[in-house]
Amino acid sequence: MPEPVLQQAAADMLDWNGSGMSVMEMSHRGKEFIGICEQAETDLRELLAIPDHFKVLFMQGGGLAENAIVPLNLSGGGAMDFVLTGSWSQKSQKEAAKFGTARVAATAQADGFTTLPAPATWHMGADSRYVHICSNETIHGVEFHELPDLKALGCDAPLVVDFSSHVASRSVDWSRVGLAFGGAQKNLGPAGLTLVIVREDLMGHALSHCPSAFDYQLVADNQSMYNTPPTYSIYVAGLVFQWLKKHGGIAAMEQRNIAKAQLLYDFLDNSSLYVNKVAKDCRSRMNVPFFLRDESRNDAFLAGAKAANLLQLKGHKSVGGMRASIYNAMPLEGVQALVAYMREFEKTQA
Numbered sequence: 242m243p244e245p246v247l248q249q250a251a252a253d254m255l256d257w258n259g260s261g262m263s264v265m266e267m268s269h270r271g272k273e274f275i276g277i278c279e280q281a282e283t284d285l286r287e288l289l290a291i292p293d294h295f296k297v298l299f300m301q302g303g304g305l306a307e308n309a310i311v312p313l314n315l316s317g318g319g320a321m322d323f324v325l326t327g328s329w330s331q332k333s334q335k336e337a338a339k340f341g342t343a344r345v346a347a348t349a350q351a352d353g354f355t356t357l358p359a360p361a362t363w364h365m366g367a368d369s370r371y372v373h374i375c376s377n378e379t380i381h382g383v384e385f386h387e388l389p390d391l392k393a394l395g396c397d398a399p400l401v402v403d404f405s406s407h408v409a410s411r412s413v414d415w416s417r418v419g420l421a422f423g424g425a426q427k428n429l430g431p432a433g434l435t436l437v438i439v440r441e442d443l444m445g446h447a448l449s450h451c452p453s454a455f456d457y458q459l460v461a462d463n464q465s466m467y468n469t470p471p472t473y474s475i476y477v478a479g480l481v482f483q484w485l486k487k488h489g490g491i492a493a494m495e496q497r498n499i500a501k502a503q504l505l506y507d508f509l510d511n512s513s514l515y516v517n518k519v520a521k522d523c524r525s526r527m528n529v530p531f532f533l534r535d536e537s538r539n540d541a542f543l544a545g546a547k548a549a550n551l552l553q554l555k556g557h558k559s560v561g562g563m564r565a566s567i568y569n570a571m572p573l574e575g576v577q578a579l580v581a582y583m584r585e586f587e588k589t590q591a
């Protein structure tokens with residue numbers, strides 16, 4: 242989280258804007274909260290340049306719930322195609338199989354998820370209801386730097402994108418997207434809020450057994466207030482949107498993220514102790530997994546990092562090693578401090 246956002250939330254905690262209430266105490270139907278929510282949507286639309294024919298939904302359940310909610314709304318119980326590029330897209334495919342035929346259009350499993358299968362090699366069925374990708378694999382550190390153009394591949398199905406872990410870190414080409422979803426907790430705000438941005442024509446086709454609170458059309462018709470939305474998370478996300486706007490919006494954030502990632506990858510590539518295994522053209526700017534060539538030094542590395550106030554560097558348990566998650570709120574100085582520590586640690590291993 243950007244520190245100014247936390248400071249603003251702290252200042253507003255007991256009394257938001259002279260209302261005499263904390264945001265947590267507001268009715269979601271009161272004018273104060275409706276104003277907060279509308280402003281958040283307006284700012285997000287401006288930041289991400291979301292076209293008018295897309296709805297912005299503020300939901301709950303996180304990315305994993307969307308793995309079920311998307312097929313409940315879009316699959317019609319038919320066939321869907323998944324591009325497997327890491328743990329998160331694998332999970333999405335497995336979950337969707339409960340609601341229809343979840344096919345694998347392509348997979349990078351044989352490469353240990355260190356590459357992205359070229360779109361021209363994907364196999365989508367003519368009956369595909371949608372094609373799913375995870376545009377940034379948080380665990381494997383693989384990112385699509387360009388969204389696939391399904392139309393150019395001869396596929397008319399809409400593209401569904403799980404952009405949980407790099408939303409707002411770069412611009413989005415909405416002409417290639419049918420629906421994008423993401424949990425807020427990486428780049429947008431606190432956990433609890435799930436963002437869904439969906440093309441209007443894709444709504445209104447939910448399966449009859451889709452829970453009402455998860456029916457995109459109902460949620461949209463009720464301005465995300467069919468059920469009580471995660472009000473406090475929406476408010477804090479709104480503060481993050483204002484922070485993003487103040488700091489030059491998504492274009493400025495993207496430049497900053499490129500600089501941060503380049504610094505870290507350049508260091509890794511020139512090191513004899515550390516290694517990143519992801520192919521250069523699909524390395525994530527947000528999540529940088531790396532390994533010590535001598536894994537017996539892992540604990541010492543982490544202990545030294547903690548002493549230097551560099552936290553949460555342990556890699557995901559499914560892949561091991563280390564991972565630096567350098568989300569929007571991480572300043573360049575944070576990555577510089579990490580690289581300085583890593584350089585010093587490497588020297589002590591010589």
Ligand SMILES: Cc1ncc(COP(=O)(O)O)c(C=O)c1O
Pocket residue numbers: 302303304305306329375377378379380403404405406424
């Ligand atoms: C890309 C991606 N998708 C889905 C999820 C799952 O999100 P949640 O924990 O909000 O359900 C995560 C969580 O880290 C993620 O990184």
